[in-house]
Amino acid sequence: MRSIDSRRWSLTLKTTSILVAAALAAALLPRAAPAQTPNPVLQALEAQAKAQPGFAGFLAQRGQALFAKAGNGDWSCTSCHTANPINPGKHAQTGKEIAPLAPAANPTRLTDTDKADKWLKRNCNDVLGRECSVHEKGDVVVWLLALKR
Ligand code: HEC
Numbered sequence: 558m559r560s561i562d563s564r565r566w567s568l569t570l571k572t573t574s575i576l577v578a579a580a581l582a583a584a585l586l587p588r589a590a591p592a593q594t595p596n597p598v599l600q601a602l603e604a605q606a607k608a609q610p611g612f613a614g615f616l617a618q619r620g621q622a623l624f625a626k627a628g629n630g631d632w633s634c635t636s637c638h639t640a641n642p643i644n645p646g647k648h649a650q651t652g653k654e655i656a657p658l659a660p661a662a663n664p665t666r667l668t669d670t671d672k673a674d675k676w677l678k679r680n681c682n683d684v685l686g687r688e689c690s691v692h693e694k695g696d697v698v699v700w701l702l703a704l705k706r
Contacts, residue, residue: 596660596702598667602695615692620700623693628684634697636684643704659704667698 599615606612624634624642638646642658657663667673677697681689689697 596667598670598673599698601670602691605691606695615695615699617700617703620696624697629686632684643706659701661704661706
């Protein structure tokens with residue numbers, strides 16, 4: 558009797574220590590990266606684009622091209638934001654420093670749909686002499702979101 562009891566006890570001990578070890582290992586493992594939270598500016602643009610027929614998704618490459626393209630005058634988006642918006646920019650007219658546009662370098666960017674709308678409207682008008690289409694804005698936004706430090 559006694560030997561059976563102690564065998565059981567040692568089995569219980571073994572199971573417990575395995576569980577403790579597993580829990581410890583889990584606690585020590587690097588935490589899985591949090592699921593990417595959807596960007597509010599991108600989500601709003603996607604909703605508008607999907608309402609139009611034939612939307613096949615935004616493209617970062619097209620966004621980058623638009624960003625670098627010279628508009629009506631001498632300006633392009635790069636005139637104020639540089640060709641790599643991970644870096645701070647400088648206003649082409651006033652010389653005032655502009656904080657980086659890429660969220661990777663500046664987490665406050667593209668978090669406020671009203672602010673993004675307002676500036677995209679103004680900046681597209683300044684550079685292209687017209688508002689950007691939803692597709693153009695979406696392309697630029699996915700490009701900015703994909704930039705890494
Ligand atoms: C004449 C200078 C100038 C040009 C050219 C320019 N921008 Fe800007 N942009 C600014 C300034 C100034 C701000 C607002 C200041 C700030 O937020 O740092 C701004 C803000 C923005 C924002 C707001 C981002 C946010 O969420 O805070 C976006 C997006 C943006 N610009 C995109 C563009 C795009 C796309 C183009 C080209 C079509 C462009 N800009 C051209 C000066 C410029």
